[in-house]
Structure formats: C-alpha cells, structure tokens
Amino acid sequence: MNQIQKDWWRTATIYQIYPKSFCDSADKGIGDIKGIISKLDYLKTLGIDAIWLTPIYQSPMIDNGYDISDYYTINPDFGCMADFDLLLEIAHQKGMRIILDIVVNHTSTAHQWFKSALGNKDSEYRDYYIWKDPINAQAPTNWQSKFGGNAWALDEKTNQYYLHLFAKEQADLNWENPKVRDEVKDIISFWAEKGVDGFRLDVINLISKQQDYQNDYQGDGRRFYTDGPRVHEYLQEISDAVFNQYGSVTVGEMSSTSLEECQQYSSLDGKELSMVFNFHHLKIDYQNGEKWTETPFDFLQLKSIFNHWQQGMSGKGWSALFWCNHDQPRIVTRLGNDQEYRVESAKMLATSLHMMQGTPYVYQGEEIGMTNPGYTSIEQYRDLESINMYDIMRHQQGKSEQDVLAILAQKSRDNSRTPIQWNSEKHAGFTNGTPWLQVAENYPDVNVEQALKDENSVFYYYQRLIALRKEVAVITTGDYTDLAPEHAQLFCYRRRSDQQTLICINNYYAESVEYALPAELAVAKGKYILGNYPGLLTDDVACLVKLRPYECRVLLFEHQ
Template sequence: MTLSKYDENWWKTATIYQIYPKSFCDSGSKGTGDIQGIISKLDYLKHLGVDAIWLTPIYQSPMIDNGYDISDYYAVNPDFGSMEDFSILLELAHQLGIRIIMDIVVNHTSTEHKWFQSALGDMKSPYRDYYIWKDPIDGKEPNNWLSKFGGNAWELDPLTNQYYLHLFAKEQADLNWENPKVRQEVKDIISFWAEKGVDGFRLDVINLISKEQNFPNDDKGDGRRFYTDGPRVHEYLQEISHAVFQKYGSVTVGEMSSTSLEHCQQYSALNGKELSMVFNFHHLKVDYVNGDKWTKTAFDFIQLKQIFHHWQTGLNGKGWGALFWCNHDQPRIVSRLGNDEKYRIESAKMLAASIHMMQGTPYIYQGEELGMTNPAYTEVSQYRDIESINMYDLMVNQKGIPHEDMMAILAQKSRDNSRTPMQWNNQQHAGFTNGIPWLEIAKNYPDINAEAAIKDLNSVFYFYKRLIELRKQISVITDGTYEDLLPEHDRIFAIARQNDSQTLLCINNYYDEEIECNLPERFQIIKSQCLLSNYPQSDSSFLGYKQILRPYETRILLIEED
C-alpha cells in the first residue's frame, strides 16, 4: 500500500492505534519495550487494520513522568533505541500503509533540558525567559496554584530566590510561550520530525500553553481557570499551524485538559487553521465524585450519555473529535465501565461499538483490542506512576484516608492500570520480555493475550477489526448527524446516525442484566441489516418496537433509504 501525501482528510475514516513504547514489546531482556519491539509487531497491527500509530514520547528523558519530561527533543531515548531504529520503523510502517504520529510535549520541558539547566541559578542566562519565573510574595510561593500531580505548582530556585512554574511534576518546568523565541524553538522541533517523514503530531496538554500574565491567586479552585484555554492559545496554535502543520500536511490532535466545547470548536475548526482534531476527557470523569478523580464510585450513566450528546452535536459540522476510552493515563475501560470477569468479552465489544459508531476518529490503546483489564494490584509497592505514588502519600499520610480505601481507589483510577505490559502470549511474562518486566503484568495473561485472540474468530480482536472496516465502508459513520434515541433510559444507550442515504442505529446495553427497550415509533417496522453484534442474532431483518437486549449486548443496524 502506498501512502498518499495528498489525501488530506485520510484521518476522518481512519482508526489510530496508540502505543506506549515502554510497555508494548521488549526486543530483548531489558524489561522495557523498545522501537525494535514495535517493528516486530507491525504485521500484527496491519492484521488489525489500523491506519496510523501514535507513539507516546520516545525522546531523551529522565523518565520522571514516563517520557513526558523531555530533556532533548532531537534525540531518541537510548532505552527505546536509536534514531536509526526510528527511521527503520517509519520506513517499514509506511510500506505497510501505516502512518506514524509522534507525541509532542511543549507546555513544559524536563528540568534536565539544556535550556533549563542554563536558566537555573542565572538570571542573565539567554534561556532564563524560556520559562516562567516569579518573585516570592511574603516569603512564599507567587500564588496558590496547585500542581496536577499534587502540591504547589511553584518550585524555588534558591540561587536567584525566584520560583518557576510547574503545572505537573517539579521536574517539568512550564515554558514561557509569551517569548517568541520559545515559539520558534517549537516550530523548529516539529519541523525536524516532519522532515523525517512523520505524518502527524499529538500535542500534549496543548491548551495550557497560554497563562494569565498577572498570575492571580485562585479563591475558587486550583488555578486552572487562569491557564486553561488561556488568552493567547488560539493565536499561538494558528501561528504554529501556519508555519509547520499546514506546510507539511501534518495531521494534528490536541490533548485538551479541562476544556470547553466552544474552545474545541475553534481548535478543530474545519478550516484547518489550528488542529485537525481534539481529545477531551469529560466523558471519563463520570466516575469522579464532585469532579475529584481520587474517589471510588460507580459511573453516572445518564451523565455519560449527556456528555456524548453535547460533544457529538456540538462538533458536528464545526470541528472534529478524537473518540477514545483508553490511553496511557486512563484505566482499562472494560474494568471501569464494563464487567471484566463474567462478561468481559461481551462488555469489551459493547463499549467498543458504542464509541466507534460516533462521529470522529477512533483511537485504540494497546491491549484494548484484546479486552485487557486492570491488574488489580494490592500493594503500593506494585505501582510506578509518580501521580499515584504522590496521591497515596497525600491522601493516606497527610489527609488520613485509610490505607485500604486508597488502595481501592488506586485499583480503579491509577494510570498504571493501563501501563501494564502488553499481553502477547501465554508464555513467561506474557511474551513481553525475556527479562523482568518494569511493571508487574496482570495475572490473567494466560487467557487474555494476542496469540489466543488471533486464533479465536469470535474474540474482541476481530470485533475491533470489523469496526475499523465498517468506518471505511459505511459513509454515515463519518458524516451522519447524531441523535440519542433514549436519553432518559437508565440502562440503554441507543443512537441514530443519519445522512441523505443511510441511517445507522447503535443500540447498547451497559449493564449485566437483560433489559427491554422501546425504540421511537418511526423505527417500529423498518427493514434493517445487522452489521455487527456481540451476540448471535435472529434471522429477522425487521426492527420491532420492543427490543430485548441481553447483558452488555450491542447491535449495529443499517437502514438504507429507498
């Protein structure tokens, strides 16, 4: 397959596969994944049918935040391999018709980056103004903003008695985008990789790059309202897009933290002045208590449907969204919203169908296509994620939350739930490595693995493969309108997608019991084709007024206009 650089909208019917390299495949015995390991699995990805791979950061990094703390944007981390390895990956992927999307982190750098090292302790450094520095106020931090990883968002440089801003770990210093030299550096970095033939970029927390310049105290929250979707963010993105993205024809997806629909309509506007598409996370906060991630509760199903409706109708005809359940920061969806024991296969398929049948570009996170689950860790020592470890310390040692309660929360919410190594086969360490895995593998790998899935034509793998094919075959999935048919139903998520010639129904039971649903009257006696289901279907091609759905059942039905 030859990739066409002139197919500018290839991503609208594409499915993108996210690889977290550290946990994907180890070509040797290091215990961590690498680029050669990815190369060895390209045929697997071709068999699945994905159009592109999104690689989380593979740059030089001290790995405080697993690569999202970059110390050299122009070098490949030796833990993953070499620049030559990357060039081989790019070439071989392209030969198979698979594009490569790189992760770019330009809200902040590692404090080990040469820019920051020059700026640290030297107010006259040419790189001092690459970062955000403020004087103490009354001997304390410049304001009360909080880091997303816990604690204050400011760290003191004792040699100059100024604080630098870090919205994440203290080893991740925020860049000063007000400085045009910083923006030029970003253009140069992205151009370097685009020149190598990289097809697109995922931009980490890109809506945080513009901050309110008076840096006020926040008497209502943690400070995010003063730097989320900030005052110059659209200006900055248009500048970068015009100089780089449009020049190279790069597909771009922006990770948007705590954003709004109105801003995302601008970020992903169909005129292409900023980004191709956006990630938002509102649908993955339906199991937070009062917006607090570090709580344990059942998900709010009605709220989930309301959020989908808000974003699907709001972006239709105005922008473009990324569709996803899982990534390296989110727990496994089959454990989170499904049933990862008795109905693991059924619920994994149902959740896949309900997200893939919406408008947008679907993303599959490694192992999602196998129905991989959370690992159910029982000890703090099993976790490696800096956020999880910091929050355990804060909640247990400082706030007095019982150890057992916090362990239950981590088992539901920790980022390490999705970072366990990919389960390739039933051999030692799930075929991930010949060494000792950097993170303990889920104990169910003898049953849940890629080798077993490929041998089973009814597996979750082949269900995902069919979803990927349908997106290319059925136009209404890409261009149809969106309607929630049963918005108040407390068990069923049923949507209609419609264009001039087709109507597609996707009906999903989100629970572990048989349930009856009554479709709207206009669908009572209509001939339809069942495109896909996770249960055997009857021979009848007519929709009835009453539909009986089995536990976690999904049905994708196509109605062709006469």
C-alpha cells in the same frame, strides 16, 4: 494532495502505543522501537491506519517520557534514530502512518535550556521559562500542580520561583517569548522532514497563561491558564508555519476545556488542529469532580456528555473518540464487567464509541479486552502521580491503607500501563527479562495469541469495527440523536444522513432489557450490521429488540 488524502483521518482508526509497555526486543524489561517493528504485521491485521507513539525522546523518565530533555534524540531505552527511521520506513511500506507525541507546554528540568537558566538570570534561556519573585517569602501564587502540591519551585540561587503545572522536574515554557515559539517550530519541522505524518500535542491548551498571575481563591489555578488568552493565536502561528506546510494531522490533548473552545481548536477551516481529545466523559466516576475516590460511574451523565459533544462538534469541529489511553484505567474494568462478561462488555463498549462521529483511538491491549491488573500493594505501582496521591491520601487525609489501595486500583494510570499480554508464556511474552511494571495476572487467558485463534474474540470484533467506518458513510457524516437519554440501562443513539440511518443500541448492564425501535423505522427495511452475540447478522429486524447482558446491536437503514 487532494481532499480525500488530506482528510484521511476522518475515516481512520488510530492505534496508541505506549512503547515502554508494548514489546521488549532486548530482554531489559522495557519495550522498545524494535519491539514495535516486530509487531507491525499484527497491527496491519487489526486494520489500523496510523500509530500514535507516546514520547520516545531523551528523558529522565520522571513522568514516563513527558519530561523531555532533548527533542532531537531518541531515548536509548527505546533504541536509536536508525531504529526510528526503520520503523517509519516499514510502517509506511505497510500503509500505516506514524504520529508522534510532542510535549511543548514544558520541558524536563534536565533540558539544556533549563540547566542554563537555573541559577543564572543572565542566561539567554532564562526567559524560556516562567520565573516570579516570592511574595511574603512564599510561592508567587497558590496554584496547585496537577500531580499534587504547589505549582512553583524555588531556585535558591536567584531567589525566584519557576512554574511547573506538573512535576517539579517539568518546567513550563514561556510561550510569550517568540524565541520559544520558534524553537517549537524547528522541533516539529525536524520530525516532519523525516516523514512523520502527524503530531499529538500534549496539554496544548495550557500553553498561554494569564499574565497577571493571580491567586486562585475559587480553585486550583487552572482557570488562569486553561484555554488562555493567546492560545488560539499561538496554535494558528504554529499551524501556519509547520503543520499546514507538511500536511500534518494534529490532535490536541485538551485539559479541562469547553465545547466552545474545542470547536475553535478543531474548526473545519483547518487553521489550528485536525481534532481534539477532551476528557469530560471520563470524569463520570469522579465524586464531586474529585478523581481520587472510589465511585461508581454516572450512566445518565455519560450519555448527556456524549450528546453535548456529538451534537456540538457536528459540522463545526472534529473529535478524537477514545475510552483508554496511558492516563486512563482499562475501560472493560471501569465501565464493563471484567469478570463474568469481559468479552461481551468489551465489545459493547467499543461499539458504543466507534459508531459515533470522530476518529477512534484504540489503546494497546484494548483490542483484546485487557483489564486493570488489580494491584494490592503500593510497591507494585510505578506512576509518580499515584505514588504522590498515595502519600497525600494516607498521611494528609488519613485514609486507611485498604481504602487508598481500592482507589488506586480503580483510578491509577498504571492500570493501563501494564505490559501487553502477547501470549501465555512468562511475563506474557512481553520480555524475557524482568518487566518494569508487573504484568496483570490474567495473562494466561487474556492474550493476543489466544485472541487470534478465536474467531469470536474481542480482536476480530475491533477489526470489524475499524472496517465498518470505511464501508458505512453515515458513521462519518451523519448527525447524532440520543434516542433514550433518560433510560437507566440503555445507551441508544441514531446517526442519520440523507442516504442512511444507523441505530446503535447498547445495554450497559448485566440485566436483560427490551427496546422498541422508533416508530418511523418499524416499517423501514433495515439490517443488522454488527452485534456482540452470535447469530444476529440477518435482515430480520424486529420492532422490539431484546438485549442480553452487555449486548449491543447496530442496525443500518438505506433510504429509498
């Protein structure tokens, strides 16, 4: 395998599919693998290079598949192994790779390992999990679950607690046990042998816990298990044994991590992971770090975070670029204007992300500018985290129903999990049954069928962005400079290499604004290569750029 083939992901764009909400082929209200197969030509038209599937394994679906009960079996809700093999075969025929989501920080409590360990200290699988004795008849530490409440659950038969950093049905694995690490290698090897091209590793930086298990009197416990003492050792072990053997591309989801850690996780020497997801740029509408608040986003902070990571990772590591995923609200609602300027702001937000260094990820529906659904009742939600937080905010914090629903409408994970809007038929063409989650009401106007008919749609704009990454080398190789870090309205940055300079100008607001190009470019010969308003793709580059609401422009200068 030559270097270009090995590092195909550097100029690639990856499309994330949340199978449950993508396309239902069997009228049961839940998306499935055959539904994905039916839409592969659509994805090929978009131009994506690989498909990342969120978990499709056997699972009780307490946390939408991130609670795996059998790593070697397809969840029958989604189909069977023959369906998956066919998906893999057809996707490869069409030139698209498949990346599977793998969850190895924890398993479902319905997994056979845990079922054997529960209530039985003599089980060979007891040490696959993390067990501690109570302290003063209480949980061993005060660590908090990411989903609310204490992170320990009692096994009454043995009077010991097991650790669950997420739901109580998601028991954390004990990576200190070499047998656990061997099981993980076997699982990943099984799928790699099938021809799976890569793996997205869920909350992978939490696998190593500090072994003294202290109470946290400063926070919720995360400082004792985030980027833990042996995490790099473990990742290098798995990478050497499996990922490097199969040429797998790997992307690690990094919870509450740092730039320095991510430089090592995704180091260009390839010892650990190909690239990393970090979430700091998506906490800019958290009030004092608290997610469950209704808060406007901090624009200057957003630019500062991008600058920190773009400059810090350049030449040292590799980032996954993303706005949306199954855990994040729709970006056009979150940072754009989904009412008056939905199309313009969707295109602008895409541009401001895709012109950076890294590998862009497009989350299903993002390419047509799908919005948050604007649910108005708790009965419309299905997400465990959202329902738990509704109870906490209403009954423990005393917030009003109106306030809590407003917060959920902004922050719930279900905002991005509504079914894909394929057409204007009932349930947006997602299913002929009853969808597991209610479709957003704007589906008659916002759908794939409409987007494909409109040459100025968000879809075709994403198609162009994906193509540009392969055509313009500086997008992959250039350095990064924020040209207006203190500007209250414009996000404007420069990418530069020895051969090219690219300027990406983005107006994040509904008011018009002017921007003067840097003086050294005023006399250079440049051209517009992208813009979200018609009539801009000319070689006539003025020194003073006038931007309309949510307008963006990309200029390219070839060096002599």
